[in-house]
Amino acid sequence: xxxxxxxxxxxxxxxxxxxxxxxxxxxxxxxxxxxxxxxxxxxxxxxxxxxxxxxxxxxxxxxxxxxxxxxxxxxxxxxxxxxxxxxxxxxxxxxxxxxxxxxxxxxxxxxxxxxxxxxxxxxxxxxxxxxxxxxxxxxxxxxxxxxxxxxxxxxxxxxxxxxxxxxxxxxxxxxxxxxxxxxxxxxxxxxxxxxxxxxxxxxxxxxxxxxxxxxxxxxxxxxxxxxxxxxxxxx
Amino acid sequence: xxxxxxxxxxxxxxxxxxxxxxxxxxxxxxxxxxxxxxxxxxxxxxxxxxxxxxxxxxxxxxxxxxxxxxxxxxxxxxxxxxxxxxxxxxxxxxxxxxxxxxxxxxxxxxxxxxxxxxxxxxxxxxxxxxxxxxxxxxxxxxxxxxxxxxxxxxxxxxxxxxxxxxxxxxxxxxxxxxxxxxxxxxxxxxxxxxxxxxxxxxxxxxxxxxxxxxxxxxxxxxxxxxxxxxxxxxx
Numbered sequence: 001x002x003x004x005x006x007x008x009x010x011x012x013x014x015x016x017x018x019x020x021x022x023x024x025x026x027x028x029x030x031x032x033x034x035x036x037x038x039x040x041x042x043x044x045x046x047x048x049x050x051x052x053x054x055x056x057x058x059x060x061x062x063x064x065x066x067x068x069x070x071x072x073x074x075x076x077x078x079x080x081x082x083x084x085x086x087x088x089x090x091x092x093x094x095x096x097x098x099x100x101x102x103x104x105x106x107x108x109x110x111x112x113x114x115x116x117x118x119x120x121x122x123x124x125x126x127x128x129x130x131x132x133x134x135x136x137x138x139x140x141x142x143x144x145x146x147x148x149x150x151x152x153x154x155x156x157x158x159x160x161x162x163x164x165x166x167x168x169x170x171x172x173x174x175x176x177x178x179x180x181x182x183x184x185x186x187x188x189x190x191x192x193x194x195x196x197x198x199x200x201x202x203x204x205x206x207x208x209x210x211x212x213x214x215x216x217x218x219x220x221x222x223x224x225x226x227x228x229x230x231x232x233x234x235x
Numbered sequence: 236x237x238x239x240x241x242x243x244x245x246x247x248x249x250x251x252x253x254x255x256x257x258x259x260x261x262x263x264x265x266x267x268x269x270x271x272x273x274x275x276x277x278x279x280x281x282x283x284x285x286x287x288x289x290x291x292x293x294x295x296x297x298x299x300x301x302x303x304x305x306x307x308x309x310x311x312x313x314x315x316x317x318x319x320x321x322x323x324x325x326x327x328x329x330x331x332x333x334x335x336x337x338x339x340x341x342x343x344x345x346x347x348x349x350x351x352x353x354x355x356x357x358x359x360x361x362x363x364x365x366x367x368x369x370x371x372x373x374x375x376x377x378x379x380x381x382x383x384x385x386x387x388x389x390x391x392x393x394x395x396x397x398x399x400x401x402x403x404x405x406x407x408x409x410x411x412x413x414x415x416x417x418x419x420x421x422x423x424x425x426x427x428x429x430x431x432x433x434x435x436x437x438x439x440x441x442x443x444x445x446x447x448x449x450x451x452x453x454x455x456x457x458x459x460x461x462x463x464x465x466x467x468x469x470x
Contacts, residue, residue: 060332060335060336061301061335061367062366062367066296066301066302066305066365067301069305070301070304070305070328070331073308073324073328074325074328077321077324077325077328080321082320082321082322082325083321084321085317086312086315086317086318086319086324087317089308089312089321089324090309090312090317093305093308093309093312096305097295100295100296101295130301130365130366130367131297131365131366131387131388131389132296132297132365132389135389152366153366154366154367154370
């Protein structure tokens with residue numbers, strides 16, 4: 001049993017695929033997209049070409065379902081060699097709209113954890129993405145009541161975390177962040193002297209993947225499920 | 236001379252078309268879009284049809300250039316009766332991308348006003364729209380240094396303002412908001428007991444327009460230019 005000690009006063013939770021299911025909705029959309037595109041190129045080649053467009057558009061469009069929708073349309077036109085029809089583009093655009101309005105399914109154990117911790121620590125949700133997307137998902141989730149603060153940010157790096165902790169009047173060593181992305185939730189907080197807890201989810205977007213084998217000194221607990229948090233705290 | 240008295244401690248500034256030029260970039264994009272569409276319908280009919288799509292998409296997509304780009308593509312397919320070509324859709328998509336990366340031109344007098352007020356009041360920028368769009372415009376503007384806080388929100392209503400004022404530890408009567416939209420910047424703050432200052436800009440998006448003649452009791456100063464703020468304060 002790893003012991004996270006009692007200095008912690010502020011706990012941050014990532015949202016997508018930490019509190020609720022997100023990435024599988026994107027993958028499902030991608031599969032439907034590949035099917036539409038299979039008239040033009042083999043379906044199994046679509047994902048890597050889409051990822052190429054997404055990566056190229058990342059700086060300009062950022063994260064979220066609207067950026068994804070624009071990248072879908074752009075990829076469709078490119079890989080069909082301008083042969084795709086308007087009717088197919090509308091289908092793709094509607095896939096994007098459906099994704100924006102995705103249903104929210106809370107992950108197992110999340111409400112138990114949040115309701116237990118909310119009276120003992122200051123809880124903050126820190127999520128990356130499109131402002132309206134994330135607000136809508138939070139509203140649908142019904143989890144807002146557990147959080148003292150909500151931060152929707154365009155990127156999660158050292159500075160993002162330092163600024164938030166500082167703004168709320170805490171010290172880095174009083175902060176712990178919990179999430180499913182080593183790159184966005186765990187490694188940057190360790191760099192600033194906070195604690196990071198890694199709870200991998202079975203589906204991770206390629207853009208967020210870091211090969212854990214390359215991290216020689218693992219300074220973070222890795223949990224199977226959010227309810228394992230009960231085991232690493234003296235509660 | 237209208238006198239805004241000394242209770243004010245926190246001053247909020249809208250950004251788009253209050254601090255820098257925004258709406259004309261959208262109108263220019265719309266004109267180029269109308270030109271592409273003029274093959275299919277008379278250019279002068281395009282704007283109202285685009286606005287219809289934007290209004291229908293507002294709840295789902297919200298504000299900002301990515302939402303606008305998606306609405307452009309959707310409108311193009313609809314009004315061309317599915318006849319628009321892939322090559323034309325790529326042109327439209329690229330109009331949207333160019334809009335996202337718009338150059339930032341600060342409005343006259345803005346830096347004078349901000350640099351003068353920043354030592355006397357707590358200044359906050361409160362802007363509605365897409366998170367990444369607004370962050371990018373702020374970074375390009377070079378105006379970040381004048382503000383104690385930045386708030387990028389998905390909507391500006393009574394609650395938005397109450398929450399921000401409260402979070403920062405001020406009272407409603409200590410807050411004054413300055414902006415070019417009666418609907419978003421002025422009327423909601425007056426409702427909560429704060430002050431609103433209206434500085435109309437020559438171009439206003441249809442969605443933000445309120446007929447001023449319908450407001451019987453005008454409880455806000457209306458200025459010609461941001462530098463007129465020097466006249467309504469005892470400075």
